[in-house]
Amino acid sequence: MEPPRGVLASIWNFVCFLPYFVGLLLLGNIKGILFCPLICLIITIGNSAISLGLWPIHFFWTYYSVLRAKRIGPVLKLILFICLPAPLILWPVVAIVGSVVGGILYGFLSPIFATFDAVGEGKTNEIFHCFYDGTWSTIQGSFTVVRDFMDVSLHSYLSIMDDLRQQELEDGKYYEIRLLHLPGAVVAGVLGFMIDMPMITLIALYKSPYMLFRGWHRLFQDLIGREGPFLETICVPFAGLAIILWPLAVVGAVMGSVVSSIFLGAYAGVVVYQESSFWFGICYILASLSLYDEYGNDILDMPDWSCFPRPRYRRNIVLSRTSSRASGISRPGSFRNPPSRVGSVKNPIIELKPLELLDHVFDEAKRFGESLVSEGLITPQDIEDTRSTKGGGVVSIGLPAYSLYQALLRSAKANSSGILLVGEARKFADEGDDSTELTSTNRPKDVFFDWFLNPLLIIKDQIKAENLSATEEDYLGKLVLLSGDPVRLKSPLMGPPPESERKRAELDALARRLQGITKSISRYPTFRRRFDSLVEVLLEDLAKKNSVSRPTSESQRLSKSRSIFRRVFSQRSFRGRATNPGCDQEQQQSVDGNIENV
Known part of the structure; x- marks a missing residue:
């Protein structure tokens, strides 16, 4: 399907397409609102019962596997024994909260996508499928989600623990931890968190208005010209919801930056431990601000520049702006001169599904x-x-x-x-x-x-x-x-x-x-x-x-x-x-x- 050419053709195509899109979106939303509570209930009850029921097995078998692991040294085992209760206790909480959120998203979005997919090319009896698709299939999918969660919690988990327990020593060496460098690593991790979190939050808030208006500009441009995500029928729900919910996406990006800053700053402790140098940890804290700033510029197609310094924080790796561009940190040339979206449609590449x-x-x-x-x-x-x-x-x-x-x-x-x-x-x-x-x-x-x-x-x-x-x-x-x-x-x-x-x-x-x-x-x-x-x-x-x-x-x-x-x-x-x-x-x-x- 070729996108229209010319201003009048684009406007006429937009006028014809808008009622069609709004009708499908309303129908999909109605089905999503009706089925969302049931789907969320099925997934939440099923996954919560599995995570709580298997929690004693997870607790005991994790400790047993760590104790019997030949690749883990005695000091590291002691530290793991002290630290393991925290993630093991948090696991059921994370599983339940994730099940609630995932159940709401799946129960609401799946009927919407199925409604738009029902009028795709090659489909027959479209009116029936617009109302039926995404109803029973979504209910079946919710039980499939619970079944797969059960398989991961039981079979996959036990398989991973068996590998940990049965791995043999390579050249008589096992994983051990250097206690001398732990205090410096902990201090550097805390310091990195305290500096990076407020600074990255300020950077994200500063760039959020630009992200909001630039995203809307691109989405409306694609909508009028029926290009990009609006070219294929199955992609219309993503693009339409993106326009409506784009402010929430910007808020989510800012919150995601705040959360990621915790791990980005705490990684300074890992640098201190790996390089056996507290100074390299301080250098990483400053460099991480520059890395985040330039990464944000790349995503938003802003000028390739950062006011933060980027000192060297590895002994054998020198990070310059030239090398960082080569490694993919800065904007590739393809971002500055993006390929024609129409040309990619004329000669499509069949992308296979993950399964x-x-x-x-x-x-x-x-x-x-x-x-x-x-x-x-x-x-x-x-x-x-x-x-x-x-x-x-x-x-x-x-x-x-x-x-x-x-x-x-x-x-x-x-x-x-x-x-x-x-x-x-x-x-x-x-x-x-x-x-x-x-x-x-x-x-x-x-x-x-x-x-x-x-x-x-x-x-x-x-x-x-x-x-x-x-x-x-x-x-x-x-x-x-x-x-x-x-x-x-x-x-x-x-x-x-x-x-x-x-x-x-x-x-x-x-x-x-x-x-x-x-x-x-x-x-x-x-x-x-x-x-x-x-x-x-x-x-x-x-x-x-x-x-x-x-x-x-x-x-x-x-x-x-x-x-x-x-x-x-x-x-x-x-x-x-x-x-x-x-x-x-x-x-x-x-x-x-x-x-x-x-």
């Missing part, structure tokens, strides 16, 4: 899981162990890691600059290419996502550099899958290992890295919920292929797994069938028959 990689992992894990079950590499005991306290490392970590390995191997063979994602949903699409390439260009703009993507790209390059043969590829895949079961690593199922000891060591290192990244991904909030659905599907597949009749005592669980099986196949794996009329009819009938036979 696209996770969707691919589970699509592939289900497909590979069925074949690995048939080959005997995954046994019924492995699947059952995932439901017990044993953990089931072969399925819970090995199978997703194996899926990632196959994606990296496929990308390395195709000389891809990123990662080729091929999901089952795309195999039923009527397209010539059923793959999507995840690169540094179209990746989700989340720092959290970079923690996983960048290491995976490095491993992909290492796999490519190894120049593996077909036998070595198969061996590495089984090594990635079965690393959670040392006994089966020595079984004949593994196949012949590489003759070179160096090659075996390199493949072992690759398998360990891939399993470590997968273990970190498994702590992502949505992972456990998707994994439970995968386990149910694999259990159903075992029951069908082996014709195993389950005991009556398990009939309830089997009924649940059947419903999950139908939902996974009908909505996730074969969603392309509903959105692509060109899908093969025989494949659809075969899928429908398989679902009915369960």
